[in-house]
Structure formats: C-alpha cells, structure tokens
C-alpha cells in the first residue's frame with residue numbers, strides 16, 4: 050500500500066535561504082522526528098530542537114520542529130515539519146539522514162497534495178486553488194486563488210450537485226415504483242428545478258472567461274503608426290528599457306513582450322512594429338506580426354503621433370472596440386483642442402507626452418480600469434479553468450436533454466449525466482480518469 054509509505058520533501062524553494070522547511074507525511078513521520086531529535090513536540094507547537102544524524106549522532110543543525118498528529122494536518126496523515134537553516138549542505142545532510150530511515154522515501158511531485166485530496170482534506174477545485182496561490186504573481190491572482198482554495202467554487206458545484214441528486218431521487222422513485230406513478234406536480238417541480246439550475250449554469254458560464262484570464266494574464270498590444278512612441282510607452286509602463294526607441298521610423302521590427310503587474314492585474318504587454326507600407330522584407334514581416342498580435346490581443350493601446358493626426362484614421366479597423374487611443378508627443382503640439390481622434394471608435398484620445406511624462410498617470414489609470422472591468426470577478430465565484438468549463442457545458446447539455454426527455458428512465462439518465470459532470474469538477478466521481486493528469490499539471494513544490 051502506497052499510503053503506508055512515509056514521504057518527505059523540501060517544502061520551501063531549493064537553494065540558499067534563511068530557512069528551509071522539510072515536510073514529512075505518513076505513519077512513520079513522528080518516529081522519524083523522534084529518531085532525529087529524541088523527542089516529539091506537543092501537537093502543532095513549534096519547538097526548538099537539535100537535529101542529529103541517527104546513524105552516528107552528529108549534529109546536522111539546530112532548528113525548529115512541528116508535529117501534526119493525524120488527521121489534523123495538511124494531508125490528513127501524521128505530518129512533521131522541520132525548519133532548518135536554508136543552506137544546500139544542511140538540507141542535503143538532512144535529506145540523506147531521512148533517506149536512511151526505514152519506511153521513508155522522497156515524495157513524488159504533488160504527492161503531499163494528492164494525499165490531502167485522497168484523505169478528503171481538499172477537493173479538486175481547492176487543489177487547483179492551492180496550485181494557483183503558490184503560482185500567484187499579482188494581488189488579484191492571489192485573491193482569486195485564495196477564494197478557490199477556501200472552497201468557494203467547490204461549494205457552489207457541490208450545492209448544484211446536491212440539488213440534482215434530490216431531483217434524481219424523485220425520478221428514480223418513479224422508475225422503481227411505476228405502478229404508483231409520480232404525481233404530475235412532482236414531475237413539474239423536478240423539471241422546474243432542472244431548468245432553474247440550467248439557467249444558473251448558463252449565467253455562470255457567461256463570465257467572459259475572467260477567471261481564466263486572471264490566471265493567464267490579459268494580453269494587451271501597443272499598436273500604431275511608426276515613430277509614434279509605442280516603444281517609449283512600453284518602456285514607461287514597464288519602468289525599464291525593454292525596447293529600443295529611436296527617431297528613425299521602423300525601429301521596432303518584432304513583437305516584444307513584457308509581463309506587468311498593473312494595480313494587481315496581470316498583463317502581458319506587447320510592443321509591435323509601426324504599421325505602414327514596409328520598406329523591406331523584414332519590416333514587412335514585422336508589420337504582419339503586429340497586425341496578427343493586434344487581432345489576437347484582448348485589448349489594444351493605439352498610439353498616434355499628435356502632430357500627425359491623419360495617421361489615426363488608417364487604424365480604425367484595428368481598434369475592434371476594446372482599445373484605448375493615446376495621442377502622444379503632445380509637447381510638440383501647440384494647441385490640443387482638436388478632436389482629431391474621434392471617429393476611430395475607441396473614444397476620445399488620452400493626451401500624453403512621454404517626453405515630459407505629462408498624461409502618463411491618466412493612461413495608467415485608464416488601463417488599470419479597463420483591466421479591472423475585464424478581470425474583476427465581483428462577488429460571484431468564477432470559472433478558473435477550461436476543465437471546469439467543459440464539465441459545466443456537459444452538465445448544461447444533459448439538462449437540455451432532460452427538459453425534452455419523455456420516459457422516466459431517459460430523464461433519470463440525463464440527470465445522472467449532469468450530476469456526474471458536476472461531480473467531476475470537485476473530484477467526487479470519475480476521479481481515477483483524471484487524477485494523474487491533474488496532479489501532474491498541478492503538482493506543488495517541485
């Protein structure tokens with residue numbers, strides 16, 4: 050039995066650090082701690098200990114130990130945490146000592162979390178929330194991951210599943226005792242319940258992929274005519290010299306990407322080649338890539354040179370609704386009263402000078418507001434993975450079939466399919482089909 054193994058792994062990042070944390074889980078965790086320190090601290094209380102190699106008694110380190118008796122631990126098994134000084138040598142000596150203890154072996158990637166799932170400590174959505182929290186790079190990502198880890202999404206799907214199970218029980222009663230017949234008002238209430246759920250699932254699915262986008266980052270492309278200041282804007286937003294800027298038109302020839310944290314929202318910003326009739330094959334390819342990126346992006350910042358407003362009109366088709374228009378080089382324009390930006394479909398232009406910095410705060414604020422509008426989950430739980438979306442679409446399709454089913458057996462089958470689809474999201478059913486895939490993808494710590 051695999052679960053009888055006691056596993057151990059470094060829980061903190063490898064390499065030099067103030068402290069390194071090694072974690073043990075399994076029936077032999079407490080014994081291992083005793084072999085190393087000669088004692089077991091009171092449950093869940095950190096205690097200062099001297100770690101000695103059980104083979105020869107040599108001191109490995111002086112640190113802290115915590116003991117979590119089963120089942121009140123992360124994995125639900127007996128868990129031990131060793132807090133050591135974070136050097137490669139200390140960690141290596143401890144790993145070596147642990148490997149020599151009987152019944153202990155290094156954990157496979159994701160194995161602690163897998164045990165937590167198998168022991169009912171986390172459902173699959175919480176496992177994913179944990180993986181996202183460990184990977185979170187911006188505050189909005191952290192908040193979304195924490196909500197999922199705390200079970201917000203899992204509770205929603207489980208409550209839906211419970212409603213379907215109740216409906217199914219009514220329908221199954223009809224199949225089991227056909228002679229009694231199911232009163233028509235019960236049929237009606239089952240149908241109504243399924244329809245109500247069908248509408249809730251549809252509303253949940255129509256979320257514009259905000260949860261998934263928040264995990265992945267919104268793709269924003271800076272586009273516009275050559276020499277307008279696109280690369281200068283990229284550098285200003287990234288607060289470092291990512292792209293070359295020069296007075297020569299056609300300086301940028303490739304797509305340059307940088308990941309940004311925009312007031313907590315993750316953005317992948319792309320600088321592109323200036324759009325014009327290219328003068329050589331390389332620039333032509335650059336322009337092709339710029340157009341492709343503009344089309345694929347979730348949002349566009351169109352930068353136009355305020356002294357050459359006529360160039361703006363040629364860009365209209367690229368704005369595609371989700372765009373911010375910026376009139377740069379306002380320092381060169383004697384009067385800024387013109388409404389030259391209208392008609393592009395991107396609303397009035399924001400006036401900017403990257404030379405003086407005037408207007409940059411406004412551009413940043415507008416951009417952050419646009420990202421918030423696209424990503425902020427609001428109060429409701431949001432879908433964060435394609436896996437959830439697929440299962441919800443399956444549930445929804447099964448409910449559609451249920452609505453037109455004529456025989457109780459078929460109706461029950463449709464309800465069962467919808468229930469299974471929801472159960473797959475939290476890991477209640479069909480777990481064996483998915484576990485390996487999920488834990489390979491969401492393994493923590495390695």
Ligand SMILES: Nc1nc2c(ncn2[C@@H]2O[C@H](COP(=O)(O)OP(=O)(O)OP(=O)(O)O)[C@@H](O)[C@H]2O)c(=O)[nH]1
Nearest residue numbers: 276277278279280281294295299300301323403404
């Ligand atoms: N006066 C003035 N010059 C600016 C401003 N912003 C950028 N520039 C200058 O305009 C020139 C072009 O800037 P870039 O940022 O390279 O322009 P680009 O749009 O990336 O140009 P391409 O890559 O060639 O398409 C550079 O010499 C910048 O220093 C501004 O607000 N005012």
Ligand SMILES: [Mg+2]
Nearest residue numbers: 279280300301
């Ligand atoms: Mg450029």
